[in-house]
Amino acid sequence: xxxxxxxxxxxxxxxxxxxxxxxxxxxxxxxxxxxxxxxxxxxxxxxxxxxxxxxxxxxxxxxxxxxxxxxxxxxxxxxxxxxxxxxxxxxxxxxxxxxxxxxxxxxxxxxxxxxxxxxxxxxxxxxxxxxxxxxxxxxxxxxxxxxxxxxxxxx
Amino acid sequence: xxxxxxxxxxxxxxxxxxxxxxxxxxxxxxxxxxxxxxxxxxxxxxxxxxxxxxxxxxxxxxxxxxxxxxxxxxxxxxxxxxxxxxxxxxxxxxxxxxxxxxxxxxxxxxxxxxxxxxxxxxxxxxxxxxxxxxxxxxxxxxxxxxxxxxxxxxxxxxxxxxxxxxxxxxxxxxxxxxxxxxxxxxxxxxxxxxxxxxxxxxxxxxxxxxxxxxxxxxxxxxxxxxxxxxxxxxxxxxxxxxxxxxxxxxxxxxxxxxxxxxxxxxxxxxxxxxxxxxxxxxxxxxxxxxxxxxxxxxxxxxxxxxxxxxxxxxxxxxxxxxxxxxxxxxxxxxxxxxxxxxxxxxxxxxxxxxxxxxxxxxxxxxxxxxxxxxxxxxxxxxxxxxxxxxxxxxxxxxxxxxxxxxxxxxxxxxxxxxxxxxxxxxxxxxxxxxxxxxxxxxxxxxxxxxxxxxxxxxxxxxxxxxxxxxxxxxxxxxxxxxxxxxxxxxxxxxxxxxxxxxxxxxxxxxxxxxxxxxxxxxxxxxxxxxxxxxxxxxxxxxxxxxxxxxxxxxxxxxxxxxxxxxxxxxxxxxxxxxxxxxxxxxxxxxxxxxxxxxxxxxxxxxxxxxxxxxxxxxxxxxxxxxxxxxxxxxxxxxxxxxxxxxxxxxxxxxxxxxxxxxxxxxxxxxxxxxxxxxxxxxxxxxxxxxxxxxxxxxxxxxxxxxxxxxxxxxxxxxxxxxxxxxxxxxxxxxxxxxxxx
Numbered sequence: 001x002x003x004x005x006x007x008x009x010x011x012x013x014x015x016x017x018x019x020x021x022x023x024x025x026x027x028x029x030x031x032x033x034x035x036x037x038x039x040x041x042x043x044x045x046x047x048x049x050x051x052x053x054x055x056x057x058x059x060x061x062x063x064x065x066x067x068x069x070x071x072x073x074x075x076x077x078x079x080x081x082x083x084x085x086x087x088x089x090x091x092x093x094x095x096x097x098x099x100x101x102x103x104x105x106x107x108x109x110x111x112x113x114x115x116x117x118x119x120x121x122x123x124x125x126x127x128x129x130x131x132x133x134x135x136x137x138x139x140x141x142x143x144x145x146x147x148x149x150x151x152x153x154x155x
Numbered sequence: 156x157x158x159x160x161x162x163x164x165x166x167x168x169x170x171x172x173x174x175x176x177x178x179x180x181x182x183x184x185x186x187x188x189x190x191x192x193x194x195x196x197x198x199x200x201x202x203x204x205x206x207x208x209x210x211x212x213x214x215x216x217x218x219x220x221x222x223x224x225x226x227x228x229x230x231x232x233x234x235x236x237x238x239x240x241x242x243x244x245x246x247x248x249x250x251x252x253x254x255x256x257x258x259x260x261x262x263x264x265x266x267x268x269x270x271x272x273x274x275x276x277x278x279x280x281x282x283x284x285x286x287x288x289x290x291x292x293x294x295x296x297x298x299x300x301x302x303x304x305x306x307x308x309x310x311x312x313x314x315x316x317x318x319x320x321x322x323x324x325x326x327x328x329x330x331x332x333x334x335x336x337x338x339x340x341x342x343x344x345x346x347x348x349x350x351x352x353x354x355x356x357x358x359x360x361x362x363x364x365x366x367x368x369x370x371x372x373x374x375x376x377x378x379x380x381x382x383x384x385x386x387x388x389x390x391x392x393x394x395x396x397x398x399x400x401x402x403x404x405x406x407x408x409x410x411x412x413x414x415x416x417x418x419x420x421x422x423x424x425x426x427x428x429x430x431x432x433x434x435x436x437x438x439x440x441x442x443x444x445x446x447x448x449x450x451x452x453x454x455x456x457x458x459x460x461x462x463x464x465x466x467x468x469x470x471x472x473x474x475x476x477x478x479x480x481x482x483x484x485x486x487x488x489x490x491x492x493x494x495x496x497x498x499x500x501x502x503x504x505x506x507x508x509x510x511x512x513x514x515x516x517x518x519x520x521x522x523x524x525x526x527x528x529x530x531x532x533x534x535x536x537x538x539x540x541x542x543x544x545x546x547x548x549x550x551x552x553x554x555x556x557x558x559x560x561x562x563x564x565x566x567x568x569x570x571x572x573x574x575x576x577x578x579x580x581x582x583x584x585x586x587x588x589x590x591x592x593x594x595x596x597x598x599x600x601x602x603x604x605x606x607x608x609x610x611x612x613x614x615x616x617x618x619x620x621x622x623x624x625x626x627x628x629x630x631x632x633x634x635x636x637x638x639x640x641x642x643x644x645x646x647x648x649x650x651x652x653x654x655x656x657x658x659x660x661x662x663x664x665x666x667x668x669x670x671x672x673x674x675x676x677x678x679x680x681x682x683x684x685x686x687x688x689x690x691x692x693x694x695x696x697x698x699x700x701x702x703x704x705x706x707x708x709x710x711x712x713x714x715x716x717x718x719x720x721x722x723x724x725x726x727x728x729x730x731x732x733x734x735x736x737x738x739x740x741x742x743x744x745x746x747x748x749x750x751x752x753x754x755x756x757x758x759x760x761x762x763x764x765x766x767x768x769x770x771x772x773x774x775x776x777x778x779x780x781x782x783x784x785x786x787x788x789x790x791x792x793x794x795x796x797x798x799x800x801x802x803x804x805x806x807x808x809x810x811x812x813x814x815x816x817x818x819x820x821x822x823x824x825x826x827x828x829x830x831x832x833x834x835x836x837x838x839x840x841x842x843x844x845x846x847x848x849x850x851x852x853x854x855x856x857x858x859x860x861x862x863x864x865x866x867x868x869x870x871x872x873x874x875x876x877x878x879x880x881x882x883x884x885x886x887x888x889x890x891x892x893x894x895x896x
Binding site: 028032086093094096100105127134139 | 237377383568
C-alpha cells in the first residue's frame, strides 16, 4: 500500500510498485484526463505536476512517490475552468481533437509557475509536447494570453 | 446563389419515434457520469443511466433537431468530431436555417444502428476526404429549415392565426399583427406531432447570419479539464482491459503462445487468440494486461512477406517508372512524345514519397460487449456505419442486433476510417460473453499495424522551347493504390483514379495548369504493406511532385517561379487568385530578410483552391528554419473562418511533420519504426508563423481539413532550393544534407 497526495487529497493506492503513475491515475483513480499516447516520455500527453514541476507520468514509477510529493493532474488545475490557461484556451479555441491538450496545458502551467512572463524561446524550450492536429500557434498565443490574464488579475 | 427550394420527402422525416432521446445520447451519459472523476468507482449504474435517459425524453422536432422545454436545442451530428471542428460547423448549418438561439445549442451523435432503424435518415456517417461540410450541407440545412417550419406552424396553430403571419428568429416565434411571442421550447412538443412541409426554401447565402461567423467551438470546455471522455478513457461496469499484439510481419499468422508464462501474473484473466494473426491478454487493468503481453512468448508464422524490405519495394517501383505493364492513364492531351522530342530542353527528375503512419495521439481502441443476442461497441471511429458493419460481422450477429456508440476521436487523419480495431475488440469480447472488453493498442502496436500512407515514386519529363515555354509534360507515377487494397469497387476499369489527384483534367482535384501536351499515367505496383487513406492523400505527394517539378522547370527556363506558373494558369482563375494572394502577402519579388528565401506552391484539393508561400533559411550547418508561411484558401463558402484558420495552421504541422520526419521503412516484412523516438513529429519550436488568408469566392463548397497539407511541403521544398540550390527529391528531410553547395 502506498499513500499519495493527489490534487490535495491523500489517497491510498494498492498496486504493484513498478506501475507508472500514469496508470495509477487512469486506472486506480479514474483521473483519465491524463492521457496515454507513447508510454516512453516522448509526447507529453501524460504530463502532470510533481511539486509544481512538469513531469511525464508514464515514466514515474509509483514506488518513487510518497506524500512529500504534491501531485497535480489536469483535474486539479482548477475546479471550474478558471485557471488563466483554461480561460485563454477557451478564448482562442485552442484544442482541436483535444487528446494532447491536458498534457499541453499542464506543461504550460508548469512553465508559468516558474516564469510569469515567458518569451517565445522559453515556450519553445519548455513546451515540448507533440500535437498531431497542429495547435501550436494557438498554444503559443494562449500561453502569452494566460500570462496577461494573470498580470491583469494581480493589478 | 439564390434561395434554393427543395423537396422534402415525408418518409425521410416521418420515420421517427416522435419523442425519443434516450438510447443514443452516450456522450451526455458519459460526461454526466464523469463529474466526480476522482472517484474510482465512477462507472455509471443503470439507475443513473435510466435517470439521464428520462431527462432526455424531449421532443424531437425531426431527426436533426430536439428542443427541450427550457429552449435548449440539441442538434444531431452524424459525422465524427476528430479535431477538425465539423461538429460546430455542421451545427452552424442546421442552426442557420433553424433560426435558433446559438447560445442554447449543444450536439449529440446519433448511432449508426438508429440510422439503419430510421431508414438512413442521417445519411452518411463517413468522416473523411474533407467531406463533413461539403458533403452534407444541403441536407443538414434542410433539416434545420424543416424544423423551423414545423415550430412556426405549431405556434400559428396554437394561436389560431395563419402561419404566414408568424416569423421565427433566435428561438422566438412572433405573430406580426398581434405582436404575440412564444419560444421554441413552448411549442416543440406540438411541432413534433406535425407533418413536415412538402417543400422548403433555403436561405440565400447573402442572408446568412450564423454561417460565415467565427463562433467558438462547441466542444472546448471538456477538453480543458480532463472531462472529455475519449475511447481510451471509457469505463463500463464490470469491464476488463485488453492489450493486443498482431503479427508484425504483414500477412503473417499466429502460430502459438505460452500462456503458462503469464497466467499467474497480477490481474491476468485470459489470454486469447484473436482472429488468426494476433493474441491478446485480458486483465483487470490495461497496465497489467500489457505487462503480461510483453512477457508472453509468442511464435509467429511470418508468412510470404518475411523478406520484403524498403529496397525490394523500391525495386518494384523503379520497374514501374518505365514499364508498359499495368499502366493507367489519368490525364492526356496532345502528343507528349513528339513535344518532348521537339523540345529545346528536356528536364527530367524522379521523386520518391515514403510510407507514413497516421500516429493519432490516441492509439487505436474500442470497447465491446458481446452476448449471443446483442453486440455493442463504444469507439472513436471516422465511420460509424462501417464500424457497425465490422462489429456485426465479427460478432456473427444480424446488424439489427448490434450498435456502435461513437466517442470523440483523439485524432483520425484517415486511420479511423478503418475498423480493424473494432473487429479485434469484438473478436475478444465474443470469447468472453457478457463482459465488456476495452481493447487499447500500445503506441508500438499502432505503429506496426497501420494502414500506411502509400508509397509512390514519380518520374517527370518536361519539355521547354527556346523561349522557355512549357511544351510538354509526362508524369509517370509508379506505386501503390489505396483503392486496390481498400475498396476495389471504387476503381474504374482497374484504375485507381485517386492516384491522379492534383493532375486530373477536372473535378475536385483538377490540375492547376494548362499544359499543351500532357500525359499523366500510373504504373500500379502494390507491395504487401497495407495502404490507407491519410490526411491529404493522394494530393499531398502529387502536389510535392508537381509543384517541385514546375519549380524545376521554371529554373531550367530561367524564369521566375511565380511568373512561370502564372503563364500556365490563365484558364484557372481561382487557383491563380490564391497564388497571387500568397505572393502579395509574402511580398514576392521584394527582397526577404537576409538569408531568408521563398518558395511557392498551389493546387486544387478536395474542391478548395489553396496556395502557400514559405520563407526559410538554412544555416552553414545545414539546419533548416521555416520562418513564416502565407497560406490562402478559397473553399467557396467559409462556414467558420476562425476554424478554417485553425485547420490551415494544423495542416502545416501535419504536412511539415511528414516532410521533415515521416517515414515507415520496411525490414523483414515489418515496419521498423515503433514510437515517437524514431517516428518524430514537429514540435512548437519548429512551427513557423502562419498568415492565413481565407478568401471564399462563393458558389461552391470546398473541403478544409486536408487541402493545405498538399501545399505545405512543396512550398518549403521550393524555398529550400532557393536557399541552397539543392533540389530534394527523396523524403523525409531528416538525414538529408542541406548545406549549400
